Amino acid sequence: MVMAVTGIIMIGFVVGHVLGNLLVFRGPEKLNSYAAFLRGTGGALWLARLVLLASVIMHVVAAVQLTRLQRKARPIGYDRQEPQVSTLAARTIRWGGLLIFFFVILHILHFTTGTLHPTFNHTDVYANMISAFRVPWIAALYVVAMAALGLHLYHGMWSSVRTLGMNRASRDPLKRRAAALLAAVVWLGFTIIPVAILAGFPS
């Protein structure tokens, strides 16, 4: 339950984040003024960061608890067990989550504090993005991390809704069109930016 609620909070953030980032395609003024607007909200920005930090912590604690419960619940494993219907996303939710966790730390040091960014300028998000993603391995790292995020959301969104019992009954409950769509939007939105910049945008 904690997992689902904190997950949904973070999904809300991620959707906002991807929409904000896509402003990069509308030019430096749009993106930078959006960033300035966010910084200008002052207290609200920090409140959001605090809520997100708390969500991350509770999400991780819940994940650790579930993993320990699983280990304890099946001390002797099967000699042979074949997954029948579970998705890759469901089976990689823990490792994917760990990957995303480390990525988020790097990402904050990279684009928020600028610690890892050689030419970081607080007021010029646009230039920060362009210069960072011109480096192939950085762009590649982001692309890989976003694939993990997409998979994580594909299972996480669908299962969160069910954990909270908010879904409607379905003839085929394993289908998840809405989650697939949202996960695809987030994944594509985030992935297209480093790929486009690496490919030469803006020309």
Add this chain to the structure above:
Amino acid sequence: MNLTLRVWRQSAPDARGSIVNYEANDISPDMSFLEMLDVVNERLTERGEIPIAFDHDCREGICGSCGVMINGAAHGPMRGTATCQLHMRSFTDGDTITVEPWRARAFPVIKDLCVDRSAFDRIIAAGGYVSANTGGARDANEILIPKENVDTAMDAAACIGCGACVAACPNASASLFTAAKITHLGLLPQGQPERYRRALRMVTRMDLESFGGCTLFGECQDACPKEISIDTIARMNRDYLKAVMIAKAEPDSTTA
């Protein structure tokens, strides 16, 4: 058909077990999986060896006694079928078949392929019933129930408590079993007075029984011989959340 079986043999609950290979020759494709094991056991007995212990009773898919992991799938490769109704024609001549007991801490192995599923009984005892005064038989159709509710309750009531959901779950969670019972009783008018108390008690009991947590892999639904939907799990979660949050005060017949 000639088959090679790889069967988990374990002489006692505390004994160390291992996979043992057996040749199962001249097996008819019309035999059920359990009949095939019967044949293997007869031959073992004739050779003076201890037969393979496995649970079974009705052999028509309604009692929930049988159930083993066959080639890594609970109740084997056929969907919507318990082990007793799985036929050997689902396999091909020369196959190697791995047969293991359900694996969960809450289901300790008693012997070979038999596991102790009394954890399920304790979940039922915690609230999986309707308290009613006894008396003469009521007239049929005296209580009207919407068709949709009847159908959903009936689908959930099909649960035979075999434990395949726990066995197939990568988390060894008992959510589908508990949810089926909560859905079955919670949708019927007779189950309403105790609905939220039932959800609270059964889920609490389930958590105490050393099952794992549900992360919605969906494997249980596929393994279930009665094809019970994971929608029941969402319904259980909804009832449980309501029970916790609004702490619905229902008159408690056990303390009144």
